[in-house]
Each structure stands twice: as structure tokens, then as C-alpha cells.
Amino acid sequence: MDELPPPVPAATLVLMRDVAHGPPELLMMERPGHMAFAAGALVFPGGRIDAQDHAAAERLGGDAARIAAVRETIEETGIVPVSGLVSGQVETLRTGLFAGRDFADLLAEAGTALDLAGLVPFARWCPNFRETRRFDATFFLAAAPDGVGEPSPQPGEVTRAFWASAKDVLAELESDRAHAIFPTRRNLERLARYGSFAEARADAERREVRMITPWVEQRDGVPWVCIPDDLGYPVTAELLETARRR
Numbered sequence: 086m087d088e089l090p091p092p093v094p095a096a097t098l099v100l101m102r103d104v105a106h107g108p109p110e111l112l113m114m115e116r117p118g119h120m121a122f123a124a125g126a127l128v129f130p131g132g133r134i135d136a137q138d139h140a141a142a143e144r145l146g147g148d149a150a151r152i153a154a155v156r157e158t159i160e161e162t163g164i165v166p167v168s169g170l171v172s173g174q175v176e177t178l179r180t181g182l183f184a185g186r187d188f189a190d191l192l193a194e195a196g197t198a199l200d201l202a203g204l205v206p207f208a209r210w211c212p213n214f215r216e217t218r219r220f221d222a223t224f225f226l227a228a229a230p231d232g233v234g235e236p237s238p239q240p241g242e243v244t245r246a247f248w249a250s251a252k253d254v255l256a257e258l259e260s261d262r263a264h265a266i267f268p269t270r271r272n273l274e275r276l277a278r279y280g281s282f283a284e285a286r287a288d289a290e291r292r293e294v295r296m297i298t299p300w301v302e303q304r305d306g307v308p309w310v311c312i313p314d315d316l317g318y319p320v321t322a323e324l325l326e327t328a329r330r331r
Contacts, residue, residue, distance in 0.1 A: 092211050092221035096154035097131030099207060099272070100166055101282045102229035102248065109282055111273075112229070112236060113254055114161060114246040115263065125244075127254060127265045129272075130158040131222065137188055144189040147201035150223050155199055156188055162246045163237035166227050167197055203227055205286050206294045208275075208316070210268040213298055221296070224272065226289055228282045251277035267299060267310060267328050274320050292317050301325055 100112040115127050131154055138149040138156060145152070159165050160182050165175050174195045181191040192198065204225040211221040236246035249257075251273045257263045258270065265273070279285040299310050308325040312318060 089213055090219055092219045094134045094150070095132060095220040095222040096134055096150040096157070097129045097222050097224045098154040098158045098166065098204070099129050099224055099226050099276065100158065100164065100229050101226065101276075101285060102233055103281050108250045108252060108277070108280055109285070110248040110250050111254065111276065112158070112162060112164060112246070113249055114236070114238065115244040117242070117244050125264065126269065127258070127263050128269055129224070130154075130161045130164075130246075131224075132157040132161075133220070141188045145192070145199065145201075147199070151201045151204045151225060152188065152199065154204060154223075154225050155201075156182065161239045161243050163239075164233060165230075166203075167199055167230060205289050207285075207289045208272060209294050209296045211296050211298050212268060214267075222268075223294075226282070226285055228286075251279075267323065268297075270323075271312065271318050271320060275318050278319065288317060 098112075101109045102112075103109045112130060113127055114130060116125060134149050134153040138153040141152045141156075142149040155166055159175075159179055163175060163179055165178065174197075178191050178195055182188065204227045206223065207226045208224040209222070210224070212219065235248070238244065238246045254263075254265075255270075255273050255277060258265055258273075276285065279288065293316075295313070295316065297312050297316065299312050301308050302311055303309075304322075309322045310325050310328045311322045314321045
């Protein structure tokens, strides 16, 4: 049997904005169908932690994973998860990132700093399914800045980007109007339990973040994909057949 490729370190941002009536909304995006990983799936913004993120961490303090989560969110959605930037500055920052400019330099020119402490560790997933790419991804929670606008999808990398409650995203998945990979579904189910960002943050802060590597076990002769039952997830098993199909 071929060995699995080593996982790529990655970071994901679950950006939440509270609304006047109803559950908080999440920043979501849909990947194009041609992508090597999670093609056509609904996902949270995020991606691999690269050398630029490590360099920025040395200059700005904090850690490269949080910086990568913020950088990827800006690139993929045009949403900057910090307050104090006007629309022109946001576009300048994003254009600079597309051009490969140093993230720390761009932030200094914009006159802003990252509140990395505002990113709360939520989960860590490292599936061992035989995919084209395999990621060891840390998920962070963060509150959207006041007055945050609508996202702008990154051309060629994001088909659509939008705000929606976890419940509404799950309804879209259940109706087969969209699909998502196993970790995204489980995280959406967990996020659907919260009535506000403060509630989500409090729950995340009192739970240990352990690496989740799903496994397959036989139940009455039928294979199920399973995860631990003590990490806050309301659904901890799914039929392998449906997990693959989705």
C-alpha cells in the first residue's frame, strides 16, 4: 500500500458576524470545480502556511498560522478581519498580496496592525483520506469587524463568497445545491449550535484543541467515518458511502 503524503500545514478562518435577529453568519466560499483539493466544495477561507507567513510572524510577532488565516481570507474574499481600513486601503492591500509583496510591509503602509489574539483556536483537522493533497489545518474563530461588507471572490480561485448562518449552509448541503467535505460539514454542525460569536468563543476557549484524524470502523457490517465524541461535535459519525459522495 502506498504511503500517504506528508500533510501540508494550513490555517483556516471561521469569521463570524452577529446579526440583530437570528444566529451569527459565517464567511463562506465555494471553490471552483477544477481545483486539486475540495473541488467545487463550500469551505471557509484558508490555505497553506507559506514562507511569507513565517517571515511576517517574525516581524509582527504572533504565529504564522494566524497570519496565514488572515492573509488567505483577504486574498480569497477581500474581507480584512481587522477594523479601521477603508475600502480603498483594502483593495490596495489585496492587490499587493496578489503581487507577492511582503504582508508586513503592506500592513505598515496601510497603518494597521493585526489583532492576532482575537483569533481563537477552534479545531485542528488532519484527515488521512487518500486525496491529491493532504492538509494539517488549524481552524480559528474571529469576530467580523463592525460594518464589514460583502465579500469579493478572488478570480480563478473562488467561485462565490457569501455570508450565511451555519444552519442555512447546512440546508444548502442537504438539498444537494452544494457540497462540502467531511471536516467542513462537521464544523458547520458544531457552529450551528451557537447563538452568537461570544457563545462560540467561550465554548472554544474551554475545550482542548486536539488533532482530529477521522477513522473508518465497521458498525453492523457497514463502514462509518468517525471522529472523537468529546470535542464538541454533535455529529461524530457518518456512513462512509455518503461521506465519499459529498
